[in-house]
Amino acid sequence: MHRSLPFMVLLVAIGAVSMLLVRIMVRVRVLDHPVARSAHSVPVPTGGGIGIMAAFMAGMPVAGAIWGSGTQRPASGHFGTAGFIGALALLCLVSWYDDLRPRPVAVKLLAQFAAAMVIVACLLPPATTSTAATLLLAIGSVVWLVFMANCVNFMDGMNGLVSGTSLCACLMLPWLAPAPVAATVIPIAGSMAAAIAGFLPFNFPRARIFMGDVGSQGCGMVLGTLGLLLAHGGDGGWAVMPLLMSGLLCDVTFTLLRRWRAGESIVTAHRGHLYQVAHRSGLPCTLLSPLAWGMCLWGGALAWLLRHGGIPAWAAFALAAGTQAAWAGYVRHRVRTHPVGRW
Template sequence: MTFVHAGHGATMLFMLLLLLGAGAVGAAVLSRRVIGLRILDYPTGRSAHARPVPKGGGLAILVVFVTGVPLAQMIWHHTPTLADKTLLAATAWLGLFSWRDDMHPMPALWKLGAQVLAALLVAWGSLGILPHDGTAWGMLLGRSLWLVVLCNVLNFMDGLDGLAAGCTLLACVVTAILCLHAGAGVDTWGTALVMAVAIAGFLPFNFPNARLFMGDVGSQCCGLVLGALGLHMANLPPLAHGWALMPLMLSGLLADVGVTLLRRTMLRRPLLQAHREHIYQMAHRGGMQPATITVLAWAATLCGAGAACALAGGVIGLPAAAGGVLALQLAWAVVVIRRVRHTPGLRW
């Protein structure tokens, strides 16, 4: 009997690995097809690229994700929960809306509205119940805010080749490892792995020299899924401080966006207006190579992931984990500030 169960488990694992491999190949094939659509991102005064580049590569990520997640759960004999269904529905909705926006740009408030609807759906699914009191409503709104924040963070940080996509891939892989170690179900680690392979198939077209951009369809979906995975980890008792793990992994992206928005608020500059004042953008404008900035962002994600793993395992406490990543981001900001000051004609 044990032999039968072991053989069945090995078959399931083989089929899952086959699915993940097919997902990466499928994302690569679809990315090539998106390039052929010739939906171009023309450079402007705010762009890091100097020539038109096809965009909308996130469509390949979206297709692989919304088809791969249900198949992975089917292979692992997992019955989809409300959280699983709402995440897939919200990701599909936000992805298709963003794809339409990539082709024909829409007002910023419309995009925010689409994010809010998707976030509310995912937050409701993660709660599993309709809000019936003040506490439940507070949890729904708090989770929705977290999801909207991550959608925008990934969107804002998707300005250099491979930066947002690579950070998402690394965060998904580490999330899968943590959740497997904690004994979570395929609805968590499987979701993370499917997103990781989808991005792995797209990334060669985006880094080091982009032939294809993710566009909003990719960055918004990546943010929504990362946010949902963060909520999953927060609900895993074996993971100490589960709520803090995803923020630690994405600390580099969160710090960049947070500092930039705070600075623009203090200077009374419009927050919804496009600009090139993010820390990573100033590093590029100060002469640092895009590939170097991207690799440093990946390294920051790995450092945050290391802090998250140490925190989850009880090796260090929350103050040490948070202090470590904050010190790293402070050092990066100092480097960029010095570079800007020594670049003639460049003002922040």
């Protein structure tokens, strides 16, 4: 109990710093001009993610120290906080430069893989011998982090959708984290939630600013890291993040597969995500974004039932997949009565 009050005070401070920095970025007015894939029709400032990520990176190590385990890694060893922050800083710098002057996809991927490899090195135990299993685990972890960074980035195209979903996920993690990793997860998730909470009022329901790549890729990398930490904790922790983010993950996977089968580029900007198609059919962001938040909460409920309610993993994922299939079916049905053209 002695640590709860200073911890909560710190989270309020993180949120306040995030809000202050976002307000500054609104006034700086680095504009995101609408293009064919945009949901907005007039230029809107971008770079709100600077407020999120700067407040998070400054406050998270302090939050970990207050909670008493800022450098403690699940089960044994150490979670390299300095390496984690450094990797995020690298990713955010490259992402912000891309927001200012768009770079080739290869440059962004290189930064994502570099950041992911540093983070995985901070998470994996020091190996006394190099084994195939360790190598496969490291490669899989890097791919997961890069996928999460891109998944959140792809879905960041509507007021409050990604920021609200990420906030819901972080708020639920203290109740979903396995005991061996809870002390590490809570400071990270709490700091991320506080930083996003400082941004969300500027982005929903009316967007005064967007988070930009610096925010979406940074948030995606943090959520991916939390997923790896949860997996290290055992006791069904591996399933928590995929269930929480099932709405975003399924939308991205469905859209990429559909475009690949149609012979279209999967790296070119488009308006073919389910949420974009639903918006183009006439559904407002004030409905679609809260719907995405609800899907996150539903995934969290399934994760809780998996860990504490005794339902098997296949049942939890079947229920999550069924929900997403129903949503995809509804969108496909809707565009028959509200044509949107090619999608």
